[in-house]
Amino acid sequence: MKRILFGVVLSAAIASSSATIAAFCGFYVGKADTKLFNQASQVVLVRDGDRTVMTMASDYQGDLKEFAIVIPVPTFLKREQIHVGEKALVDHLDAYSAPRLVEYFDENPCDMRRYEKAMPMAAASPAAKDAGGRYRSLGVTVEASYTVGEYDILILSAQESTGLETWLRQNGYRIPAGASTVIGSYLKQNMRFFVARVNLEEQAKLGFSSLRPLQVAYESPKFMLPIRLGMVNASGAQDLFVYALTRNGRIETTNYRTVKLPSDMDLPVFLKEPGEFPRFYKAMFTQQVEKQDRSAVFTEYAWDMRWCDPCAADPLSADELRRLGVFWGGESGGGAAEVFLTRLHVRYDNAHFPEDLVFQQTADRGNFQARYVLRHPWTGGQSCSASGNYRRLLAERRSGEATQLASLTGWSLADIRKKMGPDAPVGPEPTWWERLWK
Numbered sequence: 001m002k003r004i005l006f007g008v009v010l011s012a013a014i015a016s017s018s019a020t021i022a023a024f025c026g027f028y029v030g031k032a033d034t035k036l037f038n039q040a041s042q043v044v045l046v047r048d049g050d051r052t053v054m055t056m057a058s059d060y061q062g063d064l065k066e067f068a069i070v071i072p073v074p075t076f077l078k079r080e081q082i083h084v085g086e087k088a089l090v091d092h093l094d095a096y097s098a099p100r101l102v103e104y105f106d107e108n109p110c111d112m113r114r115y116e117k118a119m120p121m122a123a124a125s126p127a128a129k130d131a132g133g134r135y136r137s138l139g140v141t142v143e144a145s146y147t148v149g150e151y152d153i154l155i156l157s158a159q160e161s162t163g164l165e166t167w168l169r170q171n172g173y174r175i176p177a178g179a180s181t182v183i184g185s186y187l188k189q190n191m192r193f194f195v196a197r198v199n200l201e202e203q204a205k206l207g208f209s210s211l212r213p214l215q216v217a218y219e220s221p222k223f224m225l226p227i228r229l230g231m232v233n234a235s236g237a238q239d240l241f242v243y244a245l246t247r248n249g250r251i252e253t254t255n256y257r258t259v260k261l262p263s264d265m266d267l268p269v270f271l272k273e274p275g276e277f278p279r280f281y282k283a284m285f286t287q288q289v290e291k292q293d294r295s296a297v298f299t300e301y302a303w304d305m306r307w308c309d310p311c312a313a314d315p316l317s318a319d320e321l322r323r324l325g326v327f328w329g330g331e332s333g334g335g336a337a338e339v340f341l342t343r344l345h346v347r348y349d350n351a352h353f354p355e356d357l358v359f360q361q362t363a364d365r366g367n368f369q370a371r372y373v374l375r376h377p378w379t380g381g382q383s384c385s386a387s388g389n390y391r392r393l394l395a396e397r398r399s400g401e402a403t404q405l406a407s408l409t410g411w412s413l414a415d416i417r418k419k420m421g422p423d424a425p426v427g428p429e430p431t432w433w434e435r436l437w438k
Contacts, residue, residue: 073194
């Protein structure tokens with residue numbers, strides 16, 4: 001019996017820091033990508049006008065004989081509108097836009113010119129065709145069947161949800177309890193259903209052992225992802241990452257709050273140690289989800305793709321963007337002209353996300369990244385009147401970093417201070433006469 005997978009991406013619709021921080025820069029030292037999150041699915045949406053190209057990357061683990069997806073789609077799809085993509089492109093996009101850790105190194109406080117600038121303030125198979133005729137009495141029509149790469153694909157329409165459910169069950173698909181109401185709501189919107197399963201013989205011929213992303217291109221005024229079907233048989237909250245490539249500017253959801261994650265925070269240097277930054281980011285994101293009552297969509301990155309600062313990965317080439325579906329780039333090589341990337345992260349469940357995600361493109365081209373800063377203290381031996389002031393400000397800064405980390409993650413302040421260790425030496429104390437006439 002084939003397993004129908006209503007995963008996040010699979011039910012996606014075709015549908016106080018210093019003044020110097022604002023300049024970004026810094027040395028990139030780590031990132032928090034989608035691999036940190038269980039049950040995390042990825043969708044790439046290329047959108048301009050009513051035209052959309054969607055790439056769906058599945059995180060399915062298990063026997064591919066039981067893999068199947070059912071996706072509501074707003075329009076009929078021809079064979080030529082369906083493509084099998086490359087997971088490496090999605091991975092590159094993920095790495096490029098991932099939340100990042102950067103570091104700075106304090107200058108010598110005795111070099112007054114540098115000190116004033118740098119010191120921060122405290123901080124279808126034939127059988128499928130036969131089935132279409134066999135179950136026409138159920139009000140289900142197999143409008144098309146295709147084999148695309150290693151996938152057998154059906155485009156279904158139905159008159160009512162019970163007929164579609166019966167058709168799917170009689171064809172070996174497992175329909176989770178509670179799906180009827182959700183399916184019925186999509187049928188009322190005159191949406192069709194895109195059904196795909198792996199053709200193991202074709203997959204073996206092609207030489208692939210893992211699932212490649214499915215891509216679809218279509219035209220519709222609807223700019224949305226129907227996530228509700230993906231929650232019917234979910235065991236808990238799921239993480240979804242949306243990478244939107246648009247011509248004009250940032251995207252946001254219209255029916256849920258879209259909020260930016262806290263960014264540009266000065267945090268303790270120990271977060272550079274192996275495993276610490278991913279641990280921090282997971283805890284911080286969970287805290288923000290709770291703070292927003294589990295009902296917000298978070299912006300992790302918004303940037304003109306012609307550049308990045310600092311880069312967590314090389315920008316995507318014009319050819320890579322074209323393969324993801326950027327259809328307005330032309331044939332000229334080189335940069336990613338007129339492509340703006342928005343990365344959204346949402347953790348959702350039935351209780352807090354009763355509606356599908358509906359998007360709109362904005363004219364906002366302001367750059368934003370979830371970015372966290374480590375500032376290494378100066379540890380030179382030179383002594384001057386400024387070094388004493390630097391030592392005092394450094395102690396304030398370290399205290400602020402610890403408090404900031406505790407606030408973002410819910411971690412124990414005592415544990416954080418223990419991990420931070422003692423203050424690093426910053427040269428000898430000024431002599432009594434240096435303090436006398438400062």
